[in-house]
Amino acid sequence: MLPQAKRLNDVKEYYFSIKLREVRSLIDQGKPIINLGIGSPDLDPPETVMDALKNADVHGYQSYQGLPELREAMALFYQRYYGVDLAFKDEVLPLMGSKEGILHISMAFLNPGDQVLIPDPGYPTYASVTKLIQAVPITYALKESNNWWPDLKEIEKSDLSKVKIMWVNYPHMPTGSNANQQLFEELIAFGKKHQILIVNDNPYSFILNDHPKSILSVPGAKDIAIELNSLSKTFNMAGWRVGMVVGHKKYLNAILKVKSNMDSGMYYGIQKGAIEALSLSSEWFVSMNKVYKKRREIIWQICENLKCSFERESSGLFVWAKIPANTNSNDLSDQILYNHDIFVTPGTVFGAQGEGYIRFSLCMDENKMKEAFQRLNKAEIL
Numbered sequence: 001m002l003p004q005a006k007r008l009n010d011v012k013e014y015y016f017s018i019k020l021r022e023v024r025s026l027i028d029q030g031k032p033i034i035n036l037g038i039g040s041p042d043l044d045p046p047e048t049v050m051d052a053l054k055n056a057d058v059h060g061y062q063s064y065q066g067l068p069e070l071r072e073a074m075a076l077f078y079q080r081y082y083g084v085d086l087a088f089k090d091e092v093l094p095l096m097g098s099k100e101g102i103l104h105i106s107m108a109f110l111n112p113g114d115q116v117l118i119p120d121p122g123y124p125t126y127a128s129v130t131k132l133i134q135a136v137p138i139t140y141a142l143k144e145s146n147n148w149w150p151d152l153k154e155i156e157k158s159d160l161s162k163v164k165i166m167w168v169n170y171p172h173m174p175t176g177s178n179a180n181q182q183l184f185e186e187l188i189a190f191g192k193k194h195q196i197l198i199v200n201d202n203p204y205s206f207i208l209n210d211h212p213k214s215i216l217s218v219p220g221a222k223d224i225a226i227e228l229n230s231l232s233k234t235f236n237m238a239g240w241r242v243g244m245v246v247g248h249k250k251y252l253n254a255i256l257k258v259k260s261n262m263d264s265g266m267y268y269g270i271q272k273g274a275i276e277a278l279s280l281s282s283e284w285f286v287s288m289n290k291v292y293k294k295r296r297e298i299i300w301q302i303c304e305n306l307k308c309s310f311e312r313e314s315s316g317l318f319v320w321a322k323i324p325a326n327t328n329s330n331d332l333s334d335q336i337l338y339n340h341d342i343f344v345t346p347g348t349v350f351g352a353q354g355e356g357y358i359r360f361s362l363c364m365d366e367n368k369m370k371e372a373f374q375r376l377n378k379a380e381i382l
């Protein structure tokens with residue numbers, strides 16, 4: 001066997017890749033598992049989107065930058081919902097999901113040994129991709145007492161001279177915390193002061209959130225910030241793999257240098273579907289959020305039964321629940337899985353600051369959630 005590359009020494013297989021294998025094997029053994037772990041929308045995409053896919057009849061390689069109509073639809077979407085002007089010719093780059101963008105951005109701007117500021121708790125991919133390209137993740141703690149916002153004054157106490165990128169993610173996964181305009185302004189000022197590229201990962205701004213925000217709405221933001229966005233959660237298209245990175249062309253050109261050497265365009269039908277989705281009226285969000293609100297009520301009841309506390313004013317696809325003081329996240333998650341056949345994610349998957357929390361996904365049918373409620377209601381937990 002050839003030894004694997006050194007860059008893999010510090011990188012583990014993605015948590016959900018491992019855990020969902022285990023969950024599937026439990027299901028194969030006949031266990032009636034209810035999966036409240038993963039944020040993959042179970043609802044259908046809009047019908048017009050599926051029609052566009054069915055009617056697609058072009059099968060050749062597609063443009064590395066995506067169809068101009070797709071970029072235009074993305075730019076119009078940003079103008080309509082975030083009030084941000086983007087030149088569709090060179091300030092919008094469609095991606096196959098925002099997750100691939102995390103790698104492309106990292107490859108475009110980091111050299112081995114460069115440092116990267118990463119939120120804890122946060123999406124695990126920021127740190128693993130940083131390690132994959134032999135840069136150094138430096139986590140910054142997000143605390144409930146500070147609304148899960150970065151404490152920039154605290155971060156500035158460290159030497160930031162090697163830091164090239166700071167990942168931020170508002171609405172925040174897993175906590176559901178939202179940024180306000182002031183936080184975005186402070187982040188932009190921080191990026192400019194220290195010459196750190198601020199990347200806001202923004203896939204949740206239409207889920208249980210009345211005021212979608214983009215970091216690019218801060219005047220002058222394009223000088224030092226770019227943003228990832230995604231159709232995965234916004235239009236229930238996670239398996240389609242459509243996202244985007246938006247911002248100044250000098251940044252996007254560097255990302256395109258990476259991307260155009262890694263794939264050969266996105267299937268035409270998917271791009272046509274994405275154009276339809278992005279052109280829908282805001283009624284779409286109202287109807288989708290009605291479903292999530294009802295589901296969230298049931299999860300809140302489950303949390304209350306488990307003596308977990310939670311924030312009602314939160315956005316995104318999850319309920320982030322603080323567990324009782326005498327318990328630990330992994331043990332509680334295991335106990336719920338092995339004794340009650342319900343999978344919830346331990347907070348530690350998202351970093352050390354996630355200890356003391358578990359995360360419930362809203363991507364599950366209401367009846368199944370009620371069943372989970374019944375199972376846990378009867379059960380002796382803790």
Ligand SMILES: Cc1ncc(COP(=O)(O)O)c(C=O)c1O
Pocket residue numbers: 039096097098099100123169173201203229230231232238242243
């Ligand atoms: C914070 C965050 N960023 C990015 C992604 C990736 O989304 P996409 O489907 O667009 O690749 C996810 C998916 O769960 C996420 O939670």
